[in-house]
Amino acid sequence: MRNIASVLLWVVVLLLFLGREQASGLVIYRLGGEELPPPPEADDPDVDFVQLSWSEVDAAQGGEIYQLDVDERVIRALEYDPQVNVAPTSVDRGGKPILPALNGQVWDGDTTTVWSAERYLCIEFRGTAGHLCYEDFAQSGTTQIILGDGKMVLDRVRILSGLDDPAGVVRTVRLFISSVASMPRLTSHSHPPARPHTVEIRNNSDPRLEIPLPPHEDGTFLQVALGEHDHPWKVHDIEVYAKGFVDRSTYISNRIDAQDPVAWGEIRWVGRKAPGAKLFVRTRSGAREEPLRYWKFIGNEDEKVEVTRSQYGRLKLGELGGTTYNREDWSFWSAPYDFADTVGTTVVSLRPRRYFQFKVDFFPGEDGGGELDFLEVRAASPPLASELVAEIYPFEVEPGKPTQFTYALRPVIGDKDIGFDRFKLTSSSSRILAVETVRLGGVDVEFTEESLSEDEVVITLPAIERKDTAVLIEVVFQAIALRYGSTFEARVFSSRHPLEVPQGVLPGDATDASAGNRLSVITSVEDKTRLRAEVAPLVFTPNGDQVNDGFHITYDLFEISGTGSVTVEIRDLSGRLVRQVYGGDDPVGHYRRAWDGKDQAGQLVLPGVYLYRVSVDTDEGEEDKVGALHVAY
Numbered sequence: 001m002r003n004i005a006s007v008l009l010w011v012v013v014l015l016l017f018l019g020r021e022q023a024s025g026l027v028i029y030r031l032g033g034e035e036l037p038p039p040p041e042a043d044d045p046d047v048d049f050v051q052l053s054w055s056e057v058d059a060a061q062g063g064e065i066y067q068l069d070v071d072e073r074v075i076r077a078l079e080y081d082p083q084v085n086v087a088p089t090s091v092d093r094g095g096k097p098i099l100p101a102l103n104g105q106v107w108d109g110d111t112t113t114v115w116s117a118e119r120y121l122c123i124e125f126r127g128t129a130g131h132l133c134y135e136d137f138a139q140s141g142t143t144q145i146i147l148g149d150g151k152m153v154l155d156r157v158r159i160l161s162g163l164d165d166p167a168g169v170v171r172t173v174r175l176f177i178s179s180v181a182s183m184p185r186l187t188s189h190s191h192p193p194a195r196p197h198t199v200e201i202r203n204n205s206d207p208r209l210e211i212p213l214p215p216h217e218d219g220t221f222l223q224v225a226l227g228e229h230d231h232p233w234k235v236h237d238i239e240v241y242a243k244g245f246v247d248r249s250t251y252i253s254n255r256i257d258a259q260d261p262v263a264w265g266e267i268r269w270v271g272r273k274a275p276g277a278k279l280f281v282r283t284r285s286g287a288r289e290e291p292l293r294y295w296k297f298i299g300n301e302d303e304k305v306e307v308t309r310s311q312y313g314r315l316k317l318g319e320l321g322g323t324t325y326n327r328e329d330w331s332f333w334s335a336p337y338d339f340a341d342t343v344g345t346t347v348v349s350l351r352p353r354r355y356f357q358f359k360v361d362f363f364p365g366e367d368g369g370g371e372l373d374f375l376e377v378r379a380a381s382p383p384l385a386s387e388l389v390a391e392i393y394p395f396e397v398e399p400g401k402p403t404q405f406t407y408a409l410r411p412v413i414g415d416k417d418i419g420f421d422r423f424k425l426t427s428s429s430s431r432i433l434a435v436e437t438v439r440l441g442g443v444d445v446e447f448t449e450e451s452l453s454e455d456e457v458v459i460t461l462p463a464i465e466r467k468d469t470a471v472l473i474e475v476v477f478q479a480i481a482l483r484y485g486s487t488f489e490a491r492v493f494s495s496r497h498p499l500e501v502p503q504g505v506l507p508g509d510a511t512d513a514s515a516g517n518r519l520s521v522i523t524s525v526e527d528k529t530r531l532r533a534e535v536a537p538l539v540f541t542p543n544g545d546q547v548n549d550g551f552h553i554t555y556d557l558f559e560i561s562g563t564g565s566v567t568v569e570i571r572d573l574s575g576r577l578v579r580q581v582y583g584g585d586d587p588v589g590h591y592r593r594a595w596d597g598k599d600q601a602g603q604l605v606l607p608g609v610y611l612y613r614v615s616v617d618t619d620e621g622e623e624d625k626v627g628a629l630h631v632a633y
Helices: 002-019 103-107
Strands: 025-032 047-052 064-066 068-070 075-077 096-098 115-117 137-146 153-161 173-178 199-201 208-212 221-227 233-245 249-252 256-273 278-286 292-298 303-307 320-325 353-363 370-381 387-393 402-412 420-426 430-440 448-453 456-464 473-481 489-493 520-523 531-536 551-557 564-571 577-586 589-595 608-618 621-631
Touching: 025 256, 064 068, 068 249, 075 249, 075 353, 103 137, 103 233, 137 233, 153 173, 153 221, 173 208, 199 208, 221 233, 256 278, 278 370, 353 370, 402 420, 402 489, 420 473, 430 448, 430 456, 456 473, 531 608, 531 621, 551 564, 551 608, 564 589, 577 589
Parallel strands: 025 047
Antiparallel strands: 025 370, 064 249, 068 075, 075 370, 096 137, 115 233, 137 221, 153 208, 153 233, 173 199, 173 221, 249 353, 256 353, 256 370, 278 353, 292 303, 292 320, 387 402, 402 473, 420 456, 420 489, 430 473, 448 456, 531 551, 551 589, 564 577, 564 608, 608 621
16 A cells, blocks of 8 residues: 555656746846845845856857956946056067067166177167167167057156166167157168157166156057167166056957757946947857867868867867857857946847857046946746747838838747747837737737837737747738838747746748738838827817817927937917927927917917927938817816
């Protein structure tokens, strides 16, 4: 009996397991902000929180730091310390000392390594090949350095010479500073003095010569030219000091490995930037660990085979076939997200992927740089679908007029995928009016409109599960396209799994009904109309009885670039201004402005007929719409 009871117990447990809805979990990855508490969602037992550090950057995992100030709390644009010699660290910034003979050792920060600047006089070799003299400066007395890849503002140069022998002190010197792109042509055999020089010192007797630099072109190429001399000079070190912010700082995170393909959901961050500075956050995702593909030459006709990264590092010079970007398995870096202290914005990663990376670029302005406290990204596993491909048609419409569109979506749902039952459609350059029909596999199905606004609609539809893989989902809706290239973006999610992040849709061939394979529409119109306006109600009675007390002027702006200067006015029949309802700069969109029946002085107007005028001034010209309205009491 005991054995039978045990068997029955295991059967019950198995049935419960098989009948249970597939579990779904949320993982929150935070980069930086170690001193901050985890987000509130981390208290949920189905949520995993993973803390990552700014400072743990590993090139083998794709991490990279360039001209960046990093600590455990924050990353920020690098500002040079005017007390720190930047010459010895030039290689770390992508620069290098340029070494005619052995004088490159004067850039190493070590006064025990000496450049013995041998005696030379221009008159003794003037005209000799390879010894060009300019005035009393020749190549025999030059040394140069590239201080890094980016530009910097150099503050001063210190030349240490003759520290152990006053006779070895440098007497005459010129400095030349430029950008790397404009530096003189240099070879291993010829380093003539560059012209025009930035600053010149003569008759020096100080072994620690401090040279403040006058205003000059920002640059990282520096040449030090010693004038002719009739006895050897000993240069122990040349120190270079910079000030201000670098021109660019970059942080690329290590690859985040989710172990399995996941849906990457929302990204959020907290940071600051100075006025005039720029701070760009980008992301990318991948299916394989390595974003690059490595190639080896084989045979005699440039034939290549792919090798691993470690194998590539062991190839001989003649076998190196170069690298290419793994565009099949990795997305390119996204366009920059709008920077602000954000509560979350959708990640540009529309396909479930295993790997994820952040890239942050700082471009300081005149008033300072920027900094970032932390970055967070949410990932859901398993994903809703392995792939979501969609297209919209018709894809060529007349702007500003209601059009019936069909959004065709074909999902691929794998054995481990959760499926979905909600669909969200958004457009920032169109007005969404209503959803009319939803079809699954060509058959009309019931749906519920959960919410509708001018730029977004959310509907609930029958659950799309594993059995529905590759079924064609068609959402038929009415919308007004306001601009060429109006894009309709869709995301799906599951009401049964509130922790799941919405999953994006890729443009592609979802149906034979359209050849567009796109999620945006183009507009074609012969006239140059950019404005449409209407009013309601036509009879306006602002007497407080709650009937027709409100008067609204609505207008659409379309096919304009940037913004248009918009004015909404009420005038009497003589043309006199009664009230300016609105004045401002508007981009493409749908707008609604209210008038309370009062004039500029705040007094109710008299009953009668008035004119409304909506005008827009753009780069394409000025356009206005005028109509009549009636005020009664």
